[in-house]
Amino acid sequence: MWSTVPSILSQLLELSWRTLSSVLSMWFQSLHSSLYCHLRPHCETGSSLCHGPSKLQLAVVYFGITLASIGLGVVRFILATLGANQFDNPQDQASFFNWFFFTFYAACVVSSIGIVYVEDNISWGLGFGICAVFNFLGLIIFLAGNRFYRHDKAGGSPYTSLARVIVAAVRKRKVLISSESKDYHHEINDGDNKSIDTMPKRSFGFLNHGAMKTEGDVNPDGSIAKPWRLCSVQQVxxxxxxxxxxxxxxxxxxxxxxxxxxxxxxxxxxxxxxxxxxxxxxxxxxxxxxxxxxxxxxxxxxxxxxxxxxxxxxxxxxxxxxxxxxxxxxxxxxxxxxxxxxxxxxxxxxxxxxxxxxxxxxxxxxxxxxxxxxxxxxxxxxxxxxxxxxxxxxxxxxxxxxxxxxxxxxxxxxxxxxxxxxxxxxxxxxxxxx
Structure with missing residues (x-):
């Protein structure tokens, strides 16, 4: 579920950190695989019983897997979003997703054949090491193109705004729904400091209570005074x-x-x-x-x-x-x-x-x-x-x-x-x- 990390940080910063997490994961796995071949306890002579790995060795493995999960869950899909954000035309965005998945599947084929062959016939340490190198190269190439990317402004967690809608709607469930646009709170556009006065749709009308303005909900400058009692029509x-x-x-x-x-x-x-x-x-x-x-x-x-x-x-x-x-x-x-x-x-x-x-x-x-x-x-x-x-x-x-x-x-x-x-x-x- 790491792929649903809230967008508190900018996509670029989040992607960079998670790619680094993936690099560190592969490095830990490579180091552990290389050392384990030399440090693992040998089976007793004449016995089929062998001692298992130590707690420290297991901790290194689990730590590496955790880093890999965090890195993979975030990088794969933030990268897809960041790439699609570079295009305005929906057809171009759809084409980007096609080639994103083509690259993903092609890379899976190469790793399933090449990396598995290396791990089976040479060593696990070398296999993880190759993965770490390619992760690091990917991070370098990604950061090298930073000045060409279209950057999104970092925002707060979207999950908080969704929770606010539900809480505000429940708290104002007895407030009568208005048919006037002025009775609802509208977000102010950052570009021209003007709000777009639109009526909320009738579907799921109960949620519209959350955007209804009541006394004390709004500051003199138009901002929300009570975030958990009032939300905007757009959030609804x-x-x-x-x-x-x-x-x-x-x-x-x-x-x-x-x-x-x-x-x-x-x-x-x-x-x-x-x-x-x-x-x-x-x-x-x-x-x-x-x-x-x-x-x-x-x-x-x-x-x-x-x-x-x-x-x-x-x-x-x-x-x-x-x-x-x-x-x-x-x-x-x-x-x-x-x-x-x-x-x-x-x-x-x-x-x-x-x-x-x-x-x-x-x-x-x-x-x-x-x-x-x-x-x-x-x-x-x-x-x-x-x-x-x-x-x-x-x-x-x-x-x-x-x-x-x-x-x-x-x-x-x-x-x-x-x-x-x-x-x-x-x-x-x-x-x-x-």
Whole structure:
């Protein structure tokens, strides 16, 4: 949940500190991995029992993981917001999000192959060290472009203003709602020191009580005298926007849960299938899901360069974020259907070869190539190429200005919730079916 850090600091300063946090995390992990190889206790001669790591070693590991979580949660999505803020045209912002996700997926592919190879065949310390170097280079490149960025003015926590709306509305619940704009408090524009007198919308009308002015709420200069008793119309509308978008966010959780379940089940399927490519190469079971990353990176680029421009030329209008999300839903449904067909085929093959009920070992491997899993993984990748950038673009467009950083992090919360729910569902299914 570190991705929802309040925007008390400027995005640039926050991003710099969190990138440094990520660098330090990789440095700690690299140092620990290198030293642990020399300091770890050896197993007793003639015994299979080995002493575990010391409390200090565990503390270093957990500290490094904590730093990495803080850095990753903030950097990934503040960077997305900062990049989108450089553009005024929504189409340019959507294109930026596409290439942001392309870079993300491509980097995941490189790290999943290259870094994992280094850690498996050379050393964990070198693998983490390479990550630390690239994190540091990224920080240097980012800071080098500082003078070219469009900077946002640092503000207070947006969560406080949302809480103020609720508290003020409850405290003024007995105040009669007015139909006159002058009876509501309006924010003063910093540019011309004038307020924009607009009426609050009728939807979620109870919240409008929070912007109603009563005696003693406003200072002579027009500022708010009692922050927890009066808020502006804009703050009320900001909260309403979040309430309206919540059902869409919740529906995305249901989209992500099958993806999370399939991600786990695909690994288990691959373990029980023939993973050989030719006579010499065998696909590592942990690398099977790289197909999703490659598919996503490829189709994000194809969509941005070919499909979206051609669609606009043919129809005269661009695909909306909602349409992209809906298309992603369709591809995920198709992927789940393909997955069900493949699993039925795998179980049938296992039954024909009398392999059902066997646990582990080579005897339990079904004579069916793991390549049959690729279509469902490619389908998931295509779906992600549509709905992940679409979700981020939608939230960025719809969220209040003060909460843009949170907007780009909403998809991260969706993924985390989906993986927790999927784990619970898998455990529940196992306990019921045995």
């Amino acid at each position: 509308e900001d909260l309403k926007t979040l309430i309206r978008i919540f059902p869409l966010w919740a529906s995305t959780v249901f989209l992500a849960i099958p993806i999370a379940i399939q991600n786990n089940m695909t690994v288990l399927q691959a373990l029980a299938m023939d993973r050989h490519l030719g006579s010499d190469f065998k696909i590592p079971v942990g690398s099977i899901t790289i197909v999703v990353l490659i598919s996503s990176a490829t189709f994000v680029a194809l969509l941005d360069r070919f499909l979206y421009p051609n669609w606009k030329n043919l129809t005269g209008r661009s695909l909306t974020p909602i349409q992209k999300i809906g298309t992603g839903h369709v591809f995920n449904i198709l992927s789940m259907a393909i997955s069900a067909v493949m699993e039925s085929k795998r179980l049938k093959t296992a039954h024909e070869n009398h392999l059902q009920g066997q646990q582990g070992g080579t005897a339990a491997v079904v004579p069916m190539l793991a390549l049959w899993l690729f279509p469902q993984l490619i389908g998931v990748g295509i779906g992600e190429a549509f709905h992940f950038p679409g979700n981020v673009s939608l939230y960025y467009q719809e969220f209040p200005v003060s909460m843009k950083s949170m907007a780009t992090s909403m998809i991260s919360i969706v993924i985390r919730v989906a993986f927790y729910v999927s784990a619970t569902m898998v455990d529940l299914t196992r306990s019921v079916t045995g």
